[in-house]
Every structure is written in structure tokens, then in C-alpha cells.
Amino acid sequence: MEARKLIPSPSVQEVSDRAGFMALAPEWNALVEATSNELFYRHEFLRTWIDNFEPSARLRVLTLRDAEGNLTAALPLLEERTTMYGLPLRQLSGTANPHSCRFDLIAQDPEAAAAMFLAWLRVDTSWDVLRLTDVPEGGAGWLLLEEARSSGLSTGTWESLQSPYVPLPATREAFQDTLQARFKANCRRRRKKLEEKGRIELERVDGGLELESKLEEGFALEQSGWKGQRGTAMAQDGRTRGFYTELARDAAYAGRLSLYFLRLGGRPVAFQYGLTYGGRYLLLKPGYDEGLKECSPGQLLTDEVLADCISRGLREFDFLGPDMVWKRDWTDKVRRHAWLFIFNDSRFGRALCAAKFRWGPAVKEVVARWKK
Numbered sequence: 072m073e074a075r076k077l078i079p080s081p082s083v084q085e086v087s088d089r090a091g092f093m094a095l096a097p098e099w100n101a102l103v104e105a106t107s108n109e110l111f112y113r114h115e116f117l118r119t120w121i122d123n124f125e126p127s128a129r130l131r132v133l134t135l136r137d138a139e140g141n142l143t144a145a146l147p148l149l150e151e152r153t154t155m156y157g158l159p160l161r162q163l164s165g166t167a168n169p170h171s172c173r174f175d176l177i178a179q180d181p182e183a184a185a186a187m188f189l190a191w192l193r194v195d196t197s198w199d200v201l202r203l204t205d206v207p208e209g210g211a212g213w214l215l216l217e218e219a220r221s222s223g224l225s226t227g228t229w230e231s232l233q234s235p236y237v238p239l240p241a242t243r244e245a246f247q248d249t250l251q252a253r254f255k256a257n258c259r260r261r262r263k264k265l266e267e268k269g270r271i272e273l274e275r276v277d278g279g280l281e282l283e284s285k286l287e288e289g290f291a292l293e294q295s296g297w298k299g300q301r302g303t304a305m306a307q308d309g310r311t312r313g314f315y316t317e318l319a320r321d322a323a324y325a326g327r328l329s330l331y332f333l334r335l336g337g338r339p340v341a342f343q344y345g346l347t348y349g350g351r352y353l354l355l356k357p358g359y360d361e362g363l364k365e366c367s368p369g370q371l372l373t374d375e376v377l378a379d380c381i382s383r384g385l386r387e388f389d390f391l392g393p394d395m396v397w398k399r400d401w402t403d404k405v406r407r408h409a410w411l412f413i414f415n416d417s418r419f420g421r422a423l424c425a426a427k428f429r430w431g432p433a434v435k436e437v438v439a440r441w442k443k
Contacts, residue, residue, distance in 0.1 A: 081143070081183070083191040086132040093118070095134070098142040102177055107211070110348040111172050115321055117147055121166055123314035125149055131163055133188050135178070144184035145177045146215075150198070156426050160199040160419075163192075167204040170314060172234075172355065172391045173408060174204050174212075181211035185218040192415075193222070199420050201413040205231050208407040216411045225414040225424035232408040235398040237388040243378045254400050258367070258374055265366040269336035273375045276330040278323030285330055286319055289342040293358030305344075305356060315344065315356070322346050331379075333372040335363075341372035351387040352380045370397060377401070 086092050099114040110116060121128070128149040135144035147166040152159065167174035178184035192201065206212035219226050240246050247255065265271060276285045290312070294304035302308075305315045322328035327348050333341035340363055344356040354376075359369035380388055390398045394405060412427070414420035 081135060081137050081187065083187050084134050084136060085191075086134060087130050089121075089130065092121075092130055092132055092147075095132075095142070095145075099145060099177075102142050102145060102179070106177055106179060107175065108349050109173065109175070110327070110346060110353060112175060112177050115325075116318070117166055119314060119317050119321065120168075120171060121149075123310050123317065124168060124170075125166070130166075133191065135184050135187055143179045144181075144188070146184075146188055148201070155200070155423055158423070158426075160423065161197060163198045163201045165203045169392075170311065170355075171205065172353070173207050173210075175206050176203075176211040176215055178211050181214045182218075184211070185215040189215060189218045189222060189224075189413075192413075193224075196415070196417075199415050199417070200423060201415075203411040205408040206411050208409070212411055216413060219413040224416055225421050227412040227414075227424055227428040229410045229412075230407060231410050232392065233394040233405040234392060234408065235390045235394060235402050235405050237377065237390075237402045238404070239377070239381050239386055239388060241381070243381050246377065246381060250401070258370060261365075261367045262371055265335065265340075265363065265368065265371065268363075268366075271371075272334045272337075273372075273379070274332040274334060275379065276332070277326070277328050282319065282323055282328075285332075286316060288332070288339050289330060289344060289356075289358065290315075292339050292342045292360065293356060296358060296361040298358070304358075318346075319344070331372060331376050333359075333368055333375065335368075341368040343372060343376055345376070347383075347385065350385055351389055352376070352385050353389050354391055370400065373401065 086095065096114040096118075103109065103112050103114075121130070128151060131148040131150050133144075133146040133148065134142060137143050148163045149166055151162050151164055153162050154160065165174045176184060176188075192198070203212045203215075216226055216228070237246075240249075262271070276282065290304070290306035293299070294306050298304040299307065306312045319328055319330070327346050329343075329345040329347045329352060331343040331345060332339045339360075341359040342357065343354055346353045346355065357369055357372075359372070377388055388401075389406075390402075412424070414424040
């Protein structure tokens with residue numbers, strides 16, 4: 072009797088240590104480039120994030136390989152203990168926080184990956200809730216959520232960000248034509264007012280021997296304003312400072328760094344920490360001298376950066392982060408992001424979902440009405 076030949080099939084493998092994750096770098100980035108090609112999903116970005124924000128966390132990185140052993144999907148998670156409404160729970164979280172800008176499942180075939188990853192997770196009783204942070208509208212992570220819903224699991228979503236962005240035309244003149252006349256007049260008036268105080272110069276830093284000192288200038292300027300008062304500036308927390316410093320070094324080496332300064336008489340009065348990738352400028356952190364608020368140095372720098380991006384042939388300026396009035400002066404387009412929650416198929420998991428997405432909002436609504 073002839074023996075039946077076994078045909079390998081796609082399989083899920085979990086990576087739970089840093090060495091194993093590091094070994095994935097080449098094929099991980101090849102997968103990113105072949106799919107969404109988003110900078111924030113690249114291996115070096117995630118590695119920098121993990122090393123600075125969660126160096127001791129247990130990784131739960133899900134990978135999917137085809138019959139030939141090629142990496143076709145990845146979902147970087149970590150395991151953590153947290154609470155919800157005072158209840159202790161076991162959470163699987165995407166390797167992301169507000170400094171990650173966006174996060175997603177990376178997959179050549181998102182539907183197949185979602186089905187296989189969910190099947191893998193459903194036989195695991197070591198978690199209560201899976202949370203993916205700031206998944207963009209239309210991202211592959213939404214298919215994981217839909218697969219969970221269709222499988223009868225409790226799920227929920229919370230809209231987190233509406234990030235403005237600007238599609239860039241071929242010329243600065245064409246872009247200026249899209250802006251409101253009143254706003255352009257205000258920019259001209261504020262620029263003239265700032266020019267009365269001294270010479271204005273634009274500086275772009277891509278790397279070099281002065282990178283560290285330029286970063287320090289930018290950190291100091293950002294910390295000098297309201298972010299410093301609230302304790303949210305890049306340099307005020309060791310983990311955050313380390314993340315942005317290491318990220319800048321790696322980005323400079325890869326030719327992706329774009330630190331911009333608007334200088335008045337040589338001193339910085341506005342700053343943007345940006346990265347350039349895939350024809351897009353990504354604004355991670357801005358800052359400006361609030362003593363010159365009447366001149367709007369931050370907006371004047373944005374005008375200069377937009378012009379420079381157009382001259383460089385970039386196709387988009389992405390403001391990232393939350394929707395803000397000053398960003399809307401430049402565009403009416405936004406990308407929506409959401410937190411996605413999947414609860415394990417247990418009595419506790421279903422109760423957690425009900426508490427977060429039914430009981431909690433209902434109580435808040437009653438309290439809000441009562442306060443009126």
C-alpha cells in the first residue's frame with residue numbers, strides 16, 4: 072500500500088522572547104513592505120518601543136507561516152496584568168501606546184490570518200481580554216474583530232483618534248490655493264511680526280555629528296511650554312526620552328529623520344520631530360516658544376515644512392495624533408483610529424465586555440443627566 076505524502080499546511084507559531092523576536096527582523100520588514108508598508112509596523116520601530124517602554128514584559132508575538140515556512144502574518148502582543156473597573160484581569164495588548172501613533176495586524180491575507188490567529192487564541196485560557204490600540208480605519212485588525220464577532224465572542228470598539236493629514240500636490244502654489252484666504256493673511260501678518268524681531272531661518276536636520284545637540288535643543292523647546300507643565304514632554308520621562316533618542320539615531324542611519332527648526336536670530340522658536348517614509352512626512356512631536364505665541368511660530372514652521380515636503384516630492388504630510396484646531400487650519404481630512412477589544416469566551420470575559428460597553432456607559436449617561 073502506497074504511503075500518503077503529508078503536505079505541510081500554514082501554521083501559527085508564538086514567539087515569547089526578545090532573541091526570537093530579534094531574529095524575525097529581515098522577514099518581518101519584508102512582510103511590512105509587501106503589505107501596508109507603514110513605518111510604525113516595522114521591526115526596528117517595534118523593537119525600539121519594546122526596549123524603552125516594556126523591556127521586561129513577556130512577549131506574545133503571533134506569527135503565521137505558509138507551507139514553505141515563509142512569514143505571511145504577524146501580530147506583536149505582550150502579556151500584562153491590569154484592572155478594569157477595579158477588577159484584576161489578564162490582558163494581551165498590542166505593543167503600542169500613544170507614542171506608537173498607529174498599530175495593526177500585518178498580513179498578506181488578513182482574513183486567513185485573522186481566522187488562524189483567533190483559533191490559536193481561543194484554545195488559550197491564559198487571557199481575559201485582547202486589546203489592540205489605535206488601529207486605523209480599514210486596517211487588518213478590524214478583520215480579527217469581525218472574525219471574533221462571527222465566532223460568538225464578545226467584542227467592543229472605542230474611537231481613539233482622528234488624525235489630520237494633508238495630501239500634497241506638485242507645487243506649493245497649488246497647495247496654497249486650497250487654504251482659506253483669511254488663514255493665509257493671518258500667516259503673512261504673523262510672519263511679518265516675527266521678522267520684525269530678527270532674521271528667520273528654516274533648518275532641517277537629517278543626522279550628522281550634531282544630531283545629539285540638535286535633539287537636546289528640540290527637547291528643551293518642547294518642554295518649555297504647556298507640555299512641560301503637564302509633564303508630557305519627551306525629555307521628562309526616561310523611557311520616553313530614550314525612545315525618541317534611539318528612534319532618531321536609527322532613523323538618521325536609515326535616511327528617514329527630518330528634524331525641523333524655525334530659528335529667530337539663530338535661536339530655535341519652533342521645532343518638529345518628524346520622520347519621512349514611503350513618500351510621507353510623519354509629524355511625531357511639535358513644539359514652539361510660547362513667549363512668541365502672538366506670532367504663531369509653530370504654524371509658521373508648519374508652513375515652511377509643508378513647502379519643503381512638496382519640494383522633496385513627498386505625497387503626504389501626516390499630522391498624526393489627535394484632531395486639533397491648529398491642524399485643521401491646514402486640512403479637512405482625517406484618519407480615524409480605534410481601540411479594538413476582544414474578550415475571551417468565558418463568563419468573566421462576557422461580564423467584562425458588558426461592564427465596559429453597556430453598564431459603564433449607561434451609568435455615565437445617568438450621571439451626566441443628573442448633573443444637568
